[in-house]
Amino acid sequence: MKTRIDEDTCIGCGLCTSTAPEVYEMGDSGKAHAIQEVVPEGSESTAQEAADGCPVSAITIDEP
Ligand code: F3S
Secondary structure, three states: OEEEEOOOOOOOOOHHHHHOOOOEEEOOOOOEEEOOOEOOOOOHHHHHHHHHHOOOOOEEEEOO
C-alpha cells in the first residue's frame, strides 16, 4: 500500500498525524505529508482511517 498527501489541498487539520503518526507527519509549513511513500506493514488500517477522515480528502491511498 502506498500513500501520499496533496499538500495544496491539506488544510493542516492534524487528523492524519494524530490517527496514524507512524505514517504521516506535519511539516514546517503546517501541511502534513507521508513520512514514506510505502505504508509500513501493520499500519494499513490506520492509514486508511486517516484518509477516510481527512476533511478535504487530501490523502490518496494506492493499493499495490
Ligand atoms: Fe491535512 Fe487532511 Fe491530514 S487536512 S493534516 S491531510 S487529515
